[in-house]
Amino acid sequence: MYPFHWVPSASARHASEDPRPEGTFVYPTGTEVSTLCGLTEQSADNSELAWFWPTCETCYEKARKIADSLTT
Numbered sequence: 765m766y767p768f769h770w771v772p773s774a775s776a777r778h779a780s781e782d783p784r785p786e787g788t789f790v791y792p793t794g795t796e797v798s799t800l801c802g803l804t805e806q807s808a809d810n811s812e813l814a815w816f817w818p819t820c821e822t823c824y825e826k827a828r829k830i831a832d833s834l835t836t
């Protein structure tokens with residue numbers, strides 16, 4: 765398992781290292797998250813459409829580095 769999770773917020777899909785609420789596999793809509801690209805107190809949007817938002821480039825790069833460091 766990677767130590768980050770994808771979370772749609774502010775019109776893009778970001779990655780966050782915040783723990784998710786116990787017993788859930790997503791950040792429920794309205795959850796305040798910090799993202800790998802440095803945003804804080806972002807409100808998660810778990811609506812179906814939000815998952816079609818483009819991936820945040822900065823989060824993608826950072827998430828990829830984290831994933832790389834785990835597999836090498």
Ligand SMILES: [Zn+2]
Nearest residue numbers: 778801820823
């Ligand atoms: Zn981001």
